[in-house]
Amino acid sequence: MLGAGLPNRIPAYTCTVACISANAAIIAGANLIMAGDAEAVIAGGVETFSDPAIKISKAYRRFILDMTMFRRPKTLGGKLKLLRKMKLRDFIIPERPALGEYSTGLIMGQNADRLAKRLGLSRESQDHYAEMSHQRAAGAIKDGRFNEEIVPVVPPGSGRAIVHDNGPREETTFAKISKLRGAFDKKYGTVTAANSSFLTDGAAAVLLMSEKKAKSLGLRPKGYIRAQAFTGQDPWEELLLGP
Incomplete structure (x- = not known):
C-alpha cells in the first residue's frame, strides 16, 4: 500500500488463502463496508512466477x-x-520449492488431469475452449476494450513498458494445439501446455464502495455483490473446483 503512494493513515493488511485470496480480499472489503467500518476499499492482489521465493538450506x-x-x-x-x-x-544448494499441493502431493497439472477425467472433459472440448479463450482475449485487446483497465508497467532494468497482456495468442487454433501431447500425463493426459493456464506475473485491484457512496462521487458501478458463501471441499477429488 505504501509503495502505491497511499497515505499511511489508511489501514491495510494482507490476505493469504492460496488460490482464493482474491475472492477473500474482496469479500473482506465488502464486509467492512456493510458493517459501516469503511466507505471505500481497494481490494487487490499480485502474483509472480518469474521470481518465486527460494529458501536457502x-x-x-x-x-x-x-x-x-x-x-x-x-x-x-x-x-x-x-x-x-x-x-x-x-x-x-537451496531448498527446492514445494511444487506439490500440500494435501495431495500432486502439482496443479496432475490435479487438473485427474479432475478432467472425473468430470468427463474430453481433450477436444478443452482444446476448443482454449482456442476460444485465446481468440476472444486477443480480440478484446485489439479492440481496446481493456485500455482503461490495464496499467502499463516497466520491469526493472528493461526500460520498456508492458502495455498488453502477453498471454493471449490470436494465432491459436484448434488444429495447432490439438497436436500437443499431455504435459503431465504423457500417455493418457488431456491437459497440455496450450490448454492450461500459463505461468506469468500480474496484479489486479477493484474499488469497492456502497452504491450510495459511488453515486455521490459520480461513479457508475460496474457490478454488485449480491451474496457470497465459502465452503470446504474434498482436496483429493475436488481440489480444482474452487475458488
Missing part, C-alpha cells in the same frame, strides 16, 4: 541464526566450531 538458516541471534559466539574459535558443522552443499 535449513542448515544454512540455522547457522545464520546461531551466529547472529541465539548462540552468538564471541571468539573466533566459537565461530569456527559452528562453521565446522556445516557442509559445502549447505551454502550453495
Whole structure:
C-alpha cells in the first residue's frame, strides 16, 4: 500500500488463502463496508512466477541464526566450531520449492488431469475452449476494450513498458494445439501446455464502495455483490473446483 503512494493513515493488511485470496480480499472489503467500518476499499492482489521465493538450506538458516541471534559466539574459535558443522552443499544448494499441493502431493497439472477425467472433459472440448479463450482475449485487446483497465508497467532494468497482456495468442487454433501431447500425463493426459493456464506475473485491484457512496462521487458501478458463501471441499477429488 505504501509503495502505491497511499497515505499511511489508511489501514491495510494482507490476505493469504492460496488460490482464493482474491475472492477473500474482496469479500473482506465488502464486509467492512456493510458493517459501516469503511466507505471505500481497494481490494487487490499480485502474483509472480518469474521470481518465486527460494529458501536457502535449513542448515544454512540455522547457522545464520546461531551466529547472529541465539548462540552468538564471541571468539573466533566459537565461530569456527559452528562453521565446522556445516557442509559445502549447505551454502550453495537451496531448498527446492514445494511444487506439490500440500494435501495431495500432486502439482496443479496432475490435479487438473485427474479432475478432467472425473468430470468427463474430453481433450477436444478443452482444446476448443482454449482456442476460444485465446481468440476472444486477443480480440478484446485489439479492440481496446481493456485500455482503461490495464496499467502499463516497466520491469526493472528493461526500460520498456508492458502495455498488453502477453498471454493471449490470436494465432491459436484448434488444429495447432490439438497436436500437443499431455504435459503431465504423457500417455493418457488431456491437459497440455496450450490448454492450461500459463505461468506469468500480474496484479489486479477493484474499488469497492456502497452504491450510495459511488453515486455521490459520480461513479457508475460496474457490478454488485449480491451474496457470497465459502465452503470446504474434498482436496483429493475436488481440489480444482474452487475458488
